[in-house]
Amino acid sequence: MASVSDKQLHWEEQIADKRKRQQAAIPKDWLIPQVPEGQTNVIDVPRTCGLLTERELKITEVSNVNVLLQKLATAEWSAVEVTTAFSKRAIVAHQLVNCLTEIFVDKALERAAELDAYLKEHGKVTGPLHGLPISLKDQFKIKGLETTMGYAAWIGKYAEEDAVLVQLLLQAGAVLYVRTNVPQTLMWGETYNNVFGRTVNPYNRRLTAGGSSGGEGALIALRGSVLGVGSDIGGSIRIPAHFCGVYGFRPSSHRMPSYGVVNSLDGQESVATAFGPLSNSLSGVTTYMRSVLEQEPWRHCPDTIPKPWSQDDYQLKAHGGGKKLCFGIMWDEGTIKPHPPILRALETTKKALEAAGHSVIEWKSLRHSEYIAVTRSFWLADGSEDYNSCLTTGEPLIHSMDPNADPNVIPDFRVPRQPLSAYQVWQLNKERRELRKHMLDRWQATASLTGTGRPIDALICPPAPYAAVPHGQKKSSLYTLIWNAVDYPALIIPVTKVDPKIDVKPVRDSFWSTDDEVIHGMYDPEIYKDVPVGIQLVGPTLQEEVILGIGEVVDAALLSSGPD
Amino acid sequence: MASVSDKQLHWEEQIADKRKRQQAAIPKDWLIPQVPEGQTNVIDVPRTCGLLTERELKITEVSNVNVLLQKLATAEWSAVEVTTAFSKRAIVAHQLVNCLTEIFVDKALERAAELDAYLKEHGKVTGPLHGLPISLKDQFKIKGLETTMGYAAWIGKYAEEDAVLVQLLLQAGAVLYVRTNVPQTLMWGETYNNVFGRTVNPYNRRLTAGGSSGGEGALIALRGSVLGVGSDIGGSIRIPAHFCGVYGFRPSSHRMPSYGVVNSLDGQESVATAFGPLSNSLSGVTTYMRSVLEQEPWRHCPDTIPKPWSQDDYQLKAHGGGKKLCFGIMWDEGTIKPHPPILRALETTKKALEAAGHSVIEWKSLRHSEYIAVTRSFWLADGSEDYNSCLTTGEPLIHSMDPNADPNVIPDFRVPRQPLSAYQVWQLNKERRELRKHMLDRWQATASLTGTGRPIDALICPPAPYAAVPHGQKKSSLYTLIWNAVDYPALIIPVTKVDPKIDVKPVRDSFWSTDDEVIHGMYDPEIYKDVPVGIQLVGPTLQEEVILGIGEVVDAALLSSGPD
Known part of the structure; x- marks a missing residue:
């Protein structure tokens, strides 16, 4: 005992x-x-x-x-x-x-x-x-x-x-x-x-x-x-x-x-x-x-x-030297509308790029939830055996990042899933392959829309539907996780800070989903005041140098467009 | 019924x-x-x-x-x-x-x-x-x-x-x-x-x-x-x-x-x-x-x-232009001695390379069986569920390549294994990572032995312990499978044909293993007469162009050394 x-x-x-x-x-x-807690x-x-x-x-x-x-x-x-x-x-x-x-x-x-x-x-x-x-x-x-x-x-x-x-x-x-x-x-x-x-x-x-x-x-x-x-x-x-x-x-x-x-x-x-x-x-x-x-x-x-x-890739040799790029922009993934400062960061970037002579076309998110679901299934395939093997001292598994959470309450998504068999993981690998093919084909198909003769050079999207949230309120990672699902390199570029005067809470009377309503409810400009906001810049698998080179183009465009 | x-x-x-x-x-x-069966x-x-x-x-x-x-x-x-x-x-x-x-x-x-x-x-x-x-x-x-x-x-x-x-x-x-x-x-x-x-x-x-x-x-x-x-x-x-x-x-x-x-x-x-x-x-x-x-x-x-x-890789830019290469040679994996024509093909290649100004140093196989075991475990992880899913018509699973085998006898290695869990496969992935690290470190460490300032440029080894065997006699794939285990590119180069006059059966009174004895027993120069014999040329992961470039060097050396 x-x-x-x-x-x-x-x-x-x-x-x-x-x-x-x-x-x-x-x-x-x-x-x-010590700095006062109130600061x-x-x-x-x-x-x-x-x-x-x-x-x-x-x-x-x-x-x-x-x-x-x-x-x-x-x-x-x-x-x-x-x-x-x-x-x-x-x-x-x-x-x-x-x-x-x-x-x-x-x-x-x-x-x-x-x-x-x-x-x-x-x-x-x-x-x-x-x-x-x-x-x-x-x-x-x-x-x-x-x-x-x-x-x-x-x-x-x-x-x-x-x-x-x-x-x-x-x-x-x-x-x-x-x-x-x-x-x-x-x-x-x-x-x-x-x-x-x-x-x-x-x-x-x-x-x-x-x-x-x-x-x-x-x-x-x-x-x-x-x-x-x-x-x-x-x-x-x-x-x-x-x-x-x-x-x-x-x-x-x-x-x-x-x-x-x-x-x-x-x-x-x-x-x-x-x-x-x-x-x-x-x-x-x-x-x-x-x-x-x-x-x-x-x-x-x-x-x-x-x-x-590859210095050639970094200098965007296969992308017209970075002179006239075409970006895709994905405003949202279709089920959760990002908070106003996030959309403003995207808008600011879009305008800056257009002002610098680049073009920006819409990218609609498709089958987003499938990518997320497959990826989570891989991670949960062990039925928590990995976590348990690291908790041998009696130290409890943490079930929430909320400092006021009841440690005995296990949220749904943390309840261990039934472990998967190797064969089941093989089937998931096949599912992921189809999703990666779906993304790749969509990317390549943009070549007919860009006017550059190339597919979009990079994709711009939110890094999250919000800026930094109160402790314990970080929900899913919809906008980041999808690029892990397809293994695309992705760069965060800081763009602005939340400004309650500009980023007012919109009045919405209908919502895209329950999560959309919850996340809309989280927004209060005063809570997020002065917190940074970035954008995410994404490209196809293993094109690291290209994304960094295009990152320089985006940075330069933002810089020359002046403070937003 | x-x-x-x-x-x-x-x-x-x-x-x-x-x-x-x-x-x-x-x-x-x-x-x-119709060509007579006896031909x-x-x-x-x-x-x-x-x-x-x-x-x-x-x-x-x-x-x-x-x-x-x-x-x-x-x-x-x-x-x-x-x-x-x-x-x-x-x-x-x-x-x-x-x-x-x-x-x-x-x-x-x-x-x-x-x-x-x-x-x-x-x-x-x-x-x-x-x-x-x-x-x-x-x-x-x-x-x-x-x-x-x-x-x-x-x-x-x-x-x-x-x-x-x-x-x-x-x-x-x-x-x-x-x-x-x-x-x-x-x-x-x-x-x-x-x-x-x-x-x-x-x-x-x-x-x-x-x-x-x-x-x-x-x-x-x-x-x-x-x-x-x-x-x-x-x-x-x-x-x-x-x-x-x-x-x-x-x-x-x-x-x-x-x-x-x-x-x-x-x-x-x-x-x-x-x-x-x-x-x-x-x-x-x-x-x-x-x-x-x-x-x-x-x-x-x-x-x-x-x-x-990469044309640079193919032209062996980082390998001294292919002028003076150093090869590792692995004569066997330590448990099964290859048949005489296989060893002769290696010997022929070694001499040809040395005559062309290259050097050849010994590479000892280490932990070979571990690489094989881990790889097999991945393949058998589904407990035969994949095979069974393809045999929905009542068509039987084939248990031997021997035309005279009793189709009802299931050899040990074909008896379905207990399916593995996803977590067990994760542990095997870690094991494989350590083995790949082991191989890579050994490869890099040869830099102190080659005299070129580089690690060995490529490794030469048997493709199998034998030339083409009678139907149903192809046992394990020790020499090929190991390069799948570490994911190294590998090229087969045809070198010679079995010549009963040269490739006489050696007298051996001790054996390295049971398999060694069995495979020695399979050798009869008359059975293998005129059958081709190749060597295998191997290099580190994703160095395809290098191995093809070195393949040209080997081919040229063999050609200029004349018929063996």
């Missing part, structure tokens, strides 16, 4: 110990006075809290990663001072939004010093990412550190070697200094777990930072990192990027190295996790993709497709 | 009708006098039977596909006469070794006439394969034809549209004229089914042509086709290529278009089927790969990786 509470005590004690160790990893003089928007606190010097603020507020890299390469800024600046700011961010898991600033500074010494001695950089601090989602194994991924049972599991991505980043000269928070099981669009607690949105701490790469989103928004790496199986890079106002890129599934990563539903390969960057700038995203691919990750990760970085 | 025999009657009647329709598709004046080697019959004109013999005996394409492009040979020549020879081959399923010469000649008219009218070809007859394994759907794949239940299923590969081949100007035989379920290294019967080896009709692309192997060996397309999940392109003395290439799994193909174990994607060419020449293989990739198949098949043909 005592065993259950003993066990509970045990996992709770383990968590308490882990948190104590995390706290101890924070240099004492980097603690800032919901903390985006400016790193600048105002007084901990960072002017120079450190300058360093951390560089948006163009290539500028940072150049200053590091010329020793104008040393790796130690850049690492110190980002580490300090990351620690400040953590105190504001609880975004970190592993903190290893000491190791980072040691490495930075080595890099500085190397540059001084040899007069050249160690690699294309020389001295650049990079943050990582709590999945990428680093030798000697735990990879908890929000499970109590994984506390104390120290990695014996680096993940392939970690090896390559180090080889390229990067400095690793923190890892970032995730939701338990990873399969949520918010970020909360029993070990590290909840990550909140820096623009409004009553709202979620999104998930599952929520720690990255919040950290980068606060400029505690200029470039981080997350993962995305249904939107886990793109949701936090959209909610936190940063760039986030989901490459196709096997483009980036995955070996040595801990994961949820590990071994489920029908709709596989993709690994990709989040950054304050598109240059960060592109530099990351290029420098990792230039290391030929397929020589180290068996699942990475040997497809070198 | 009557229903069972009614049902039996039904499927047997269906088969009888199908065979009658097949027979009717053969032009009466293309029938040749086992029929390889020269197409030349001696008198049906083909001198010119038709000349056309069908061109080995270099590019020569054929050039003569077609210049109208020196018309598409009609080339199609006629290959159709006649295919029909002769069929009468000798039973290699065809669908025969549609009328349609082919109609198309050839259209191509000729086009060339005459426009003065240019319709595409890179203008006028080239291409044979297809009985899996690729062609609008208006049945795709039986050896199942009685699939008789009468007429395709409503072409497979993507068929669309692309037609677009490239190819002429389709026959489809070729397979074993029931496809999961055999021989070719026999209840609908079309058995395909035999043209070098010795008492031996198997191999499988599952056995119809292709036998047809191409007899020069009834210069280029055919097969599929390979465990060796199904490479085994018949080796057994029949032709080139056969298994690309990586998602390099070539697969959409619209009927398949066995459809939806099983952990170790997926690869589609690739068989040909009398390496030029045939390369021309096929290049011309299909140049059609950008990823615009039509959602599962095809958008990786364009």
